[in-house]
Amino acid sequence: MEKFRKSERLCSRKSIGRLFSGGNILFHYPFKMIWLESAGENPFPARIVIGVSGKKIKRAVNRNRIKRLIRESYRASKGRLYESLTLRNRHIDIALLYVADNVYDYDLIDMKLKELFNKFIQNDEPGKEIL
RNA sequence: UCAGCAGGCCGUUCCAUCGCUUCCCGCUUUAUACGGGGGGGAGGAAAGUCCGGGCAGCACAGGGCAUCACGCUUCCUAACAGGAAGAUACCUGUGAGGGUAUGGAGAGCGGAGAAGAAAAUAACCGCCCCGGCAAUCCGGGGUAAGGGUGAGAAGGUGAGGUAAGAGCUCACCGGUCCGUUUGGCGACAAACGGAGCCGUCCGCCCCGUGAGCUGUAAGGCCAUGUAUAUUUCGGGUUUUCUGAUAAUUCAGAAAGGCAGGGUUGCCCGCCCUGGUAUUCUGCUCUGCAGGAUAACCGGAAGGGGUAGGUCGCAAGAGGCAAUUGGCAACAAUUGUCCCAGAUAAAUGAUGGAAAUCCCUUUUGGGAUACAGAACCCGGCUUACAGGCCUGCUGAUUUU
RNA sequence: UGUCCUGUGGUGUAAUUGGCAACACGUCUGACUCUGGAUCAGAAGAGUCCAGGUUCGACCCCUGGCAGGACAA
Numbered sequence: 361m362e363k364f365r366k367s368e369r370l371c372s373r374k375s376i377g378r379l380f381s382g383g384n385i386l387f388h389y390p391f392k393m394i395w396l397e398s399a400g401e402n403p404f405p406a407r408i409v410i411g412v413s414g415k416k417i418k419r420a421v422n423r424n425r426i427k428r429l430i431r432e433s434y435r436a437s438k439g440r441l442y443e444s445l446t447l448r449n450r451h452i453d454i455a456l457l458y459v460a461d462n463v464y465d466y467d468l469i470d471m472k473l474k475e476l477f478n479k480f481i482q483n484d485e486p487g488k489e490i491l
Numbered sequence: 492u493c494a495g496c497a498g499g500c501c502g503u504u505c506c507a508u509c510g511c512u513u514c515c516c517g518c519u520u521u522a523u524a525c526g527g528g529g530g531g532g533a534g535g536a537a538a539g540u541c542c543g544g545g546c547a548g549c550a551c552a553g554g555g556c557a558u559c560a561c562g563c564u565u566c567c568u569a570a571c572a573g574g575a576a577g578a579u580a581c582c583u584g585u586g587a588g589g590g591u592a593u594g595g596a597g598a599g600c601g602g603a604g605a606a607g608a609a610a611a612u613a614a615c616c617g618c619c620c621c622g623g624c625a626a627u628c629c630g631g632g633g634u635a636a637g638g639g640u641g642a643g644a645a646g647g648u649g650a651g652g653u654a655a656g657a658g659c660u661c662a663c664c665g666g667u668c669c670g671u672u673u674g675g676c677g678a679c680a681a682a683c684g685g686a687g688c689c690g691u692c693c694g695c696c697c698c699g700u701g702a703g704c705u706g707u708a709a710g711g712c713c714a715u716g717u718a719u720a721u722u723u724c725g726g727g728u729u730u731u732c733u734g735a736u737a738a739u740u741c742a743g744a745a746a747g748g749c750a751g752g753g754u755u756g757c758c759c760g761c762c763c764u765g766g767u768a769u770u771c772u773g774c775u776c777u778g779c780a781g782g783a784u785a786a787c788c789g790g791a792a793g794g795g796g797u798a799g800g801u802c803g804c805a806a807g808a809g810g811c812a813a814u815u816g817g818c819a820a821c822a823a824u825u826g827u828c829c830c831a832g833a834u835a836a837a838u839g840a841u842g843g844a845a846a847u848c849c850c851u852u853u854u855g856g857g858a859u860a861c862a863g864a865a866c867c868c869g870g871c872u873u874a875c876a877g878g879c880c881u882g883c884u885g886a887u888u889u890u
Numbered sequence: 891u892g893u894c895c896u897g898u899g900g901u902g903u904a905a906u907u908g909g910c911a912a913c914a915c916g917u918c919u920g921a922c923u924c925u926g927g928a929u930c931a932g933a934a935g936a937g938u939c940c941a942g943g944u945u946c947g948a949c950c951c952c953u954g955g956c957a958g959g960a961c962a963a
Contacts, residue, residue: 363510432510432841
């Protein structure tokens with residue numbers, strides 16, 4: 361259950377380009393989430409790409425650390441998101457960008473990410489039929 | 492004991508649970524998909540990209556000029572602007588030490604703002620001589636000892652000498668050059684003898700050594716797709732020789748011209764690639780003239796698609812240990828080990844111990860630097876909590 | 891990841907074989923005007939991104955940092 365496989369990550373250059381050019385944006389500090397409905401050929405309901413700006417976080421050490429923290433937190437808390445998506449048989453691509461310009465610790469990032477996903481699920485449910 | 496100098500080294504460790512990446516096994520399985528088991532998984536600077544190589548592609552007969560880099564000596568090294576051991580001069584620290592410079596030219600040419608008389612054929616003030624009857628003064632000449640300017644002013648001190656002075660002469664001192672001897676592989680050092688030869692800095696200049704260009708997004712293969720689409724304009728189409736043949740034909744070779752490219756920049760020269768074909772008309776028909784159209788080359792106009800996989804790519808100027816040679820950098824021999832390989836990019840999270848340091852105070856609380864591989868090595872430079880080892884210096888105390 | 895370039899008042903630019911850091915706009919003060927603009931007169935504002943070195947002397951030359959930017963799928 362708490363695995364994080366390659367097919368759960370978004371690796372295609374084309375898909376990422378499509379995502380950034382026409383994705384829906386959901387903002388919850390310190391994250392910016394861009395998501396888009398996808399074809400749905402892979403076995404997992406979501407594919408994710410994590411980004412940290414080199415403009416905001418100068419040192420590569422800190423950038424790597426933030427990415428690892430986000431990935432770890434995502435791995436732990438993606439269950440609820442998957443549940444909500446599989447219930448309605450949807451597949452999405454997600455880009456998760458870190459927009460703060462200082463480093464936070466694991467507890468805060470974990471909490472904020474959970475809040476973000478709750479927000480996403482709540483926003484998604486009533487608008488389901490329209491989409 | 493305190494303060495410091497030089498050189499070298501380390502730069503957190505262990506356990507549990509859950510993950511990521513890569514390789515192996517092939518237990519399960521149609522299947523190396525998913526499970527399962529096992530091994531490996533950031534640094535001394537991985538950084539800056541400042542030098543030098545390896546490797547790859549392209550290019551390459553050669554010559555001249557220019558450009559750039561380096562520049563005391565000997566050695567080390569694959570190589571270097573790196574390193575080791577030394578030489579000379581200057582600066583700096585009480586000291587252990589530290590820092591900087593050093594190819595050649597006694598040549599020649601150019602420059603040195605402002606200031607100053609003058610920045611190198613030196614006369615502003617001063618000093619001395621002569622002339623203007625005399626005189627504060629004016630004119631001519633001599634003089635580099637004194638003054639002031641400047642970063643720098645024609646070696647320094649003393650004596651002789653002189654109208655006044657001056658290496659003009661002499662003694663001593665400093666430097667330079669020449670010669671000889673000794674020591675050293677050498678840079679150079681020391682000693683002796685000789686020459687009145689004597690301002691500083693920079694550039695041009697001369698000599699030696701080195702430098703082809705581009706970088707793994709190099710480059711190779713596979714897959715997909717395809718535009719060498721198409722339109723238009725311009726260039727372009729020779730000669731000689733040899734053999735065969737009925738031949739104006741065919742085959743081969745050479746040269747020239749044309750187009751493009753290369754040779755780091757320029758010139759000469761050279762090299763590479765392409766094509767050098769077909770046909771019509773006229774005439775004087777082994778030939779000449781004119782035209783047309785291809786191949787090919789160049790300019791302009793002119794849509795889209797793919798952007799994946801794999802090799803390169805992890806056994807190397809490799810690490811570790813011992814011995815030997817060397818003052819050392821380093822080298823040789825033997826033994827032993829296999830030690831990251833991602834690609835929207837792995838090396839992480841949580842909890843608990845330990846170690847070191849700090850604050851408080853006996854309950855504890857906090858901190859652990861600088862920083863993240865991207866083709867690979869050798870250096871340099873920069874950042875860095877804390878700690879260890881070796882040698883040495885200064886101060887104080889005790890014996 | 892690789893290859894390059896730039897850094898001067900608040901802003902945009904000069905400074906040429908190394909020799910007093912200049913100009914325009916802007917800012918401030920005064921004059922003119924009923925007031926503002928325009929105009930005129932005057933003033934302030936930098937020590938050249940930072941740290942060393944060469945030199946008598948450095949924006950300029952050399953070395954090392956820092957910051958910003960460009961190009962190469």
